[in-house]
Amino acid sequence: MTVSENEISTDQAPADELVYYRLQFRDGGQQFTGAGPFAGLIPGTVVMVQTDHGPEPARIAGYSPLCGCRELKSQVSYQIERLGQGAEQEKIVDLAESEKIAFKACAKLIEKHKLDMHLVRVERYFSGSKMIFYFTADSRVDFRALVKDLVQEFRTRVEMRQVGVRHETKMLGGIGTCGRELCCSSFIKNFDSVSIKMAKEQDLPLNPTKISGVCNRLLCCLTYEYETYKKQRKNMPKAGKRIKVDGAQYLVKRQMPLQEAIVAENSDGEDIILTKEQWHQAQPLKKENPEEKEKRKKRGK
Numbered sequence: 405m406t407v408s409e410n411e412i413s414t415d416q417a418p419a420d421e422l423v424y425y426r427l428q429f430r431d432g433g434q435q436f437t438g439a440g441p442f443a444g445l446i447p448g449t450v451v452m453v454q455t456d457h458g459p460e461p462a463r464i465a466g467y468s469p470l471c472g473c474r475e476l477k478s479q480v481s482y483q484i485e486r487l488g489q490g491a492e493q494e495k496i497v498d499l500a501e502s503e504k505i506a507f508k509a510c511a512k513l514i515e516k517h518k519l520d521m522h523l524v525r526v527e528r529y530f531s532g533s534k535m536i537f538y539f540t541a542d543s544r545v546d547f548r549a550l551v552k553d554l555v556q557e558f559r560t561r562v563e564m565r566q567v568g569v570r571h572e573t574k575m576l577g578g579i580g581t582c583g584r585e586l587c588c589s590s591f592i593k594n595f596d597s598v599s600i601k602m603a604k605e606q607d608l609p610l611n612p613t614k615i616s617g618v619c620n621r622l623l624c625c626l627t628y629e630y631e632t633y634k635k636q637r638k639n640m641p642k643a644g645k646r647i648k649v650d651g652a653q654y655l656v657k658r659q660m661p662l663q664e665a666i667v668a669e670n671s672d673g674e675d676i677i678l679t680k681e682q683w684h685q686a687q688p689l690k691k692e693n694p695e696e697k698e699k700r701k702k703r704g705k
Contacts, residue, residue, distance in 0.1 A: 421441065422439040422440065423441070424437060424467065424469075424480065425437075425438050425445060425466070425468055425484070426464070426466050426468045427451070427453065427463070427464065427481075427484075428463050429460065429463075430500065431500065434574075434590060434591070435465050435590070436462075436481040436482060437468045437480045438451070438468075438481065438483065439468075439484060440484025442487065445464045445487075447463075447464055447466050448463055448464065450462070450493045450496055451484045452484070452486050452488055453482040453483060454482065454483055455482065458529070458531055459531075460530045461488055461492055461493075461530055462482070463496075495530070496530075499528060499530060503526045504526075506537075506554075506558060507523065507525070509558075510526065510537055511523050513554065514550065517547075517553075519545055519546075519550060520545065521539045521541040522540045522541065523538075524567065524572050525576075532560060534561040535558060535560055535562050535563070537562065537565065538565050538571075538575060539564065539565070539567070540566065540568070540569065541566060550564070551564060569619045569621065570588065570619050573588060573589070573617070573618055573619040574588040574592070576589070581617075582625075586617070586618065587625060592624060598622040599622070602626040602627060603615050603622070605630055605637070606626070606629060606630065606633050633661050636661035636664065640659050640664075641656045641659075641666055641686060641688075642656065642659070643656050643657060643658050646690075647683065647689060648687045649682050649683065650685075653670075653671055654669060654676075655668060657669055657675060660677070665677050666678050668683075
């Protein structure tokens with residue numbers, strides 16, 4: 405969507421007051437937080453932001469929610485330098501079209517050179533000084549001949565950047581099993597390490613189909629509540645331990661971190677739930693000897 409200059413509000417906010425917006429560099433791409441002294445910018449407005457390789461155009465996607473703590477300032481990914489001029493608004497449309505053309509041309513060259521690689525996306529700098537071709541491959545690829553052909557075709561610097569399946573999914577986007585847009589394509593900037601231990605800590609089923617994302621890797625969201633579960637479990641009686649509460653002995657079966665409760669087996673073999681007030685006063689007992697364990701099993705039968 406292109407916004408005419410007549411529709412753009414150029415109200416200047418006070419010098420010490422920043423207005424926060426959500427920015428998009430590509431249609432349907434990830435949104436970032438940007439700030440600048442420009443009030444009343446409507447969705448679709450082209451603005452110029454400073455990146456690590458120079459100024460790049462972005463579109464306003466809407467206002468960004470402010471930080472709830474007044475003493476803290478919202479963190480931003482980019483600073484809005486100025487509004488896009490008429491020629492720059494047209495150029496951002498041409499930029500997206502040139503990336504599509506480059507993608508098709510590169511795909512044909514990959515087929516021509518019979519390279520075992522999958523092209524994911526093409527990015528071109530606004531200045532035209534460089535093009536980045538993102539691809540996936542199972543092993544190292546000798547793409548020197550491909551780069552020569554691309555340089556000859558587009559007359560600019562060319563970089564071939566190999567990415568993993570998680571980054572590929574981040575670029576392509578999609579819908580997760582939760583029904584929402586993928587976290588990686590919507591707001592995650594850097595991937596954290598995810599392990600099966602995180603799923604175990606949260607009592608999740610260890611079925612790969614249940615805890616894997618569309619990239620066939622462990623779900624990124626397993627990291628979100630891991631530290632909370634870990635902190636809650638830290639001071640709770642562990643499964644397999646024997647405790648004494650109000651004169652009665654119990655065998656801890658499992659923990660319920662969110663409820664701050666535990667499931668324990670009493671001397672009659674019944675499972676009961678002990679609240680935090682109950683197990684907090686519990687006294688640890690020595691490990692059960694084999695004879696007592698056998699007697700308890702018989703009582704359970």
